[in-house]
Amino acid sequence: MKKLVLANLKMYFNITKDIQDYLNNLNDEKENFIAFPPIIYLEKFLNNGFTCGIQDISVHKEGAHTGEVSALSATDLGAKYVLLGHSEIRQKGESDELINKKIKTALNHNLKAILCVGENLEAYNQSQTKEIIKNQISKALKNIDEEIMISYEPVWAIGTGKTPTNNEIEDVVSYIKSLFNYKIKVLYGGSVSEKNIETLNQINNLDGFLIGYAATIPSSLRKIIEVAKK
Ligand code: 13P
Numbered sequence: 001m002k003k004l005v006l007a008n009l010k011m012y013f014n015i016t017k018d019i020q021d022y023l024n025n026l027n028d029e030k031e032n033f034i035a036f037p038p039i040i041y042l043e044k045f046l047n048n049g050f051t052c053g054i055q056d057i058s059v060h061k062e063g064a065h066t067g068e069v070s071a072l073s074a075t076d077l078g079a080k081y082v083l084l085g086h087s088e089i090r091q092k093g094e095s096d097e098l099i100n101k102k103i104k105t106a107l108n109h110n111l112k113a114i115l116c117v118g119e120n121l122e123a124y125n126q127s128q129t130k131e132i133i134k135n136q137i138s139k140a141l142k143n144i145d146e147e148i149m150i151s152y153e154p155v156w157a158i159g160t161g162k163t164p165t166n167n168e169i170e171d172v173v174s175y176i177k178s179l180f181n182y183k184i185k186v187l188y189g190g191s192v193s194e195k196n197i198e199t200l201n202q203i204n205n206l207d208g209f210l211i212g213y214a215a216t217i218p219s220s221l222r223k224i225i226e227v228a229k230k
């Protein structure tokens with residue numbers, strides 16, 4: 001089954017020339033993945049015909065919020081998706097309650113929300129993964145009935161080169177799916193690369209991948225897309 005490929009480019013690109021090289025390099029793949037570029041380059045990606053989302057949004061509609069980006073400005077520009085609850089933002093103090101409000105804001109502006117959930121290493125070692133995820137999902141989705149996507153991203157797997165086993169991911173994905181009364185799409189993120197994609201792609205109940213660092217290297221992303229298509 002063909003799986004979705006999402007590229008969370010975080011803050012890896014800082015120079016226009018590098019972005020231009022990236023866009024030129026992946027122009028023939030632009031239909032095959034969804035890019036989450038640094039916000040300052042969003043318009044450039046969209047103008048080049050790439051399907052895009054943003055890495056976060058403000059909970060506020062508008063006003064005196066220095067440095068924040070509104071959902072309306074993102075959709076007005078053409079973004080279709082938003083990542084919410086990413087662990088790199090949770091670690092700076094973002095609460096489940098704030099994530100809940102941001103998801104409502106996103107849905108009100110027709111942005112498709114991808115909620116990131118996942119346990120840290122300590123919780124993983126204590127077999128608390130499902131408990132943590134259930135808690136994150138129930139708080140983040142309180143009073144929300146609209147369909148969203150979930151990305152399972154164990155904190156200890158992000159940027160470390162480590163991943164859970166296929167069986168562990170499959171088990172968590174089926175647990176997440178069991179919490180919903182609609183056919184939710186569940187992605188996996190955390191050290192997905194051109195080296196482990198053949199293995200990870202064998203997880204049958206998985207709907208796609210959310211890729212960080214490897215997505216910044218065109219040849220790696222190309223390989224991941226090729227395998228995820230199978
Ligand atoms: P890495 O692929 O760099 O581990 O990052 C994953 C991630 O955080 C995607 O949102």
